[in-house]
Amino acid sequence: MSLLSVENLAIHFGGIKAVDQVSFAVEAGEVFTIIGPNGAGKTTIFNLISRIYDPTEGRLIFDGVDFTTMPAHRIAGLGIARTFQNIELFEHATVLQNLLVGRQPHARVNLLSEILFLPSVRRAEIAHREKVEEIIDLLDLQAYREQMIANLPYGVRKVVEMARALCTEPKLLLLDEPSSGLNVEETQDMSYWIEDIKRRLGVTVLMVEHDMGLVSSVSDRVLALNYGRVLAQGSPEEVQRNPDVIKAYLGGEE
Ligand SMILES: Nc1ncnc2c1ncn2[C@@H]1O[C@H](COP(=O)(O)OP(=O)(O)OP(=O)(O)O)[C@@H](O)[C@H]1O
Numbered sequence: 001m002s003l004l005s006v007e008n009l010a011i012h013f014g015g016i017k018a019v020d021q022v023s024f025a026v027e028a029g030e031v032f033t034i035i036g037p038n039g040a041g042k043t044t045i046f047n048l049i050s051r052i053y054d055p056t057e058g059r060l061i062f063d064g065v066d067f068t069t070m071p072a073h074r075i076a077g078l079g080i081a082r083t084f085q086n087i088e089l090f091e092h093a094t095v096l097q098n099l100l101v102g103r104q105p106h107a108r109v110n111l112l113s114e115i116l117f118l119p120s121v122r123r124a125e126i127a128h129r130e131k132v133e134e135i136i137d138l139l140d141l142q143a144y145r146e147q148m149i150a151n152l153p154y155g156v157r158k159v160v161e162m163a164r165a166l167c168t169e170p171k172l173l174l175l176d177e178p179s180s181g182l183n184v185e186e187t188q189d190m191s192y193w194i195e196d197i198k199r200r201l202g203v204t205v206l207m208v209e210h211d212m213g214l215v216s217s218v219s220d221r222v223l224a225l226n227y228g229r230v231l232a233q234g235s236p237e238e239v240q241r242n243p244d245v246i247k248a249y250l251g252g253e254e
C-alpha cells in the first residue's frame with residue numbers, strides 16, 4: 001500500500017481547470033517531486049492534500065484512510081505537515097517558540113491535569129522539548145534558537161519553517177519550493193537537509209521544486225505537470241528527457 005494515493009484529482013476555479021485528473025502515489029520512504037512551469041497547478045495540489053481546497057473530483061488516501069472530505073485541522077493528526085511557498089511563521093516569536101507551536105497537534109487536552117501540573121503533564125512537556133531539541137540539532141539551528149524570526153536571514157527562516165513542520169512528527173512532509181529565494185550554497189545545504197529528513201527521520205517527502213539540480217540530487221521519482229495535467233512520471237532523468245516536458249518548459253520561456 002502506498003503512503004499517499006492521489007486518484008483522478010481535479011479542481012476547477014470557474015472555467016480554469018487548475019488540476020485536471022491527476023493521479024500519482026507516493027511510497028513510504030521516498031522523495032517524490034512535482035515539477036512544472038508557473039501556474040501548472042503544483043501548489044493547488046498541496047492545497048488539496050492539506051484540505052484547504054475541496055476537490056471537484058477525485059480521491060485522496062493516506063495510509064489507508066480516505067481523507068478526501070476530512071477537515072483541514074485534522075490533517076496534522078493524520079501525519080501530514082507542510083511548508084508554504086511564502087514562509088508562514090510567527091515573526092515576533094523566537095525560533096524555539098515557533099517550534100513549540102509545531103507540537104500543538106500533540107498537546108494534551110485534559111485541562112485539570114494541566115492546571116495541577118501533574119507529573120504526566122511535566123513528562124509531556126519534557127517530551128515536547130526533547131522532540132524540538134532533536135529537530136534543532138538535526139537542522140543545525142542551535143545558534144538561532146532564542147532569536148526572533150523577524151531578525152533572521154531568509155535562508156534560515158526557510159529551515160525554521162521546515163523544522164516547525166517536522167516538530168509535528170509527520171509521516172509525510174510537503175515542501176513547496178524549498179530552494180526558492182536561496183543562494184547556491186543554501187540550496188546545496190537544503191539538499192543535505194532533505195536527505196537527512198529522509199534517512200535519519202524516515203520521513204517521506206513530497207516536494208514542489210523548480211531548481212533541477214536540487215530535484216535531480218534528492219528525488220527518487222518525479223512527476224511533471226502542465227496546465228493541471230500530468231505530462232510525465234518516472235526517474236528524474238526520464239522526466240527531464242521527456243519531449244513533452246522539454247516542450248512545456250521551452251514554451252514557458254517564449
Ligand atoms: N483560489 C484560486 N482561485 C482561482 N484560481 C486559482 C486559485 N488557486 C490557484 N488558481 C489558479 O490555478 C492555477 C494553478 O496555480 P498554482 O498556484 O497551483 O500554480 P503553481 O504550479 O504552484 O505555480 P508556481 O510555480 O508559480 O508556484 C493558476 O492558473 C492559478 O491562477
Ligand SMILES: [Mg+2]
Nearest residue numbers: 042043044085
Ligand atoms: Mg506554486
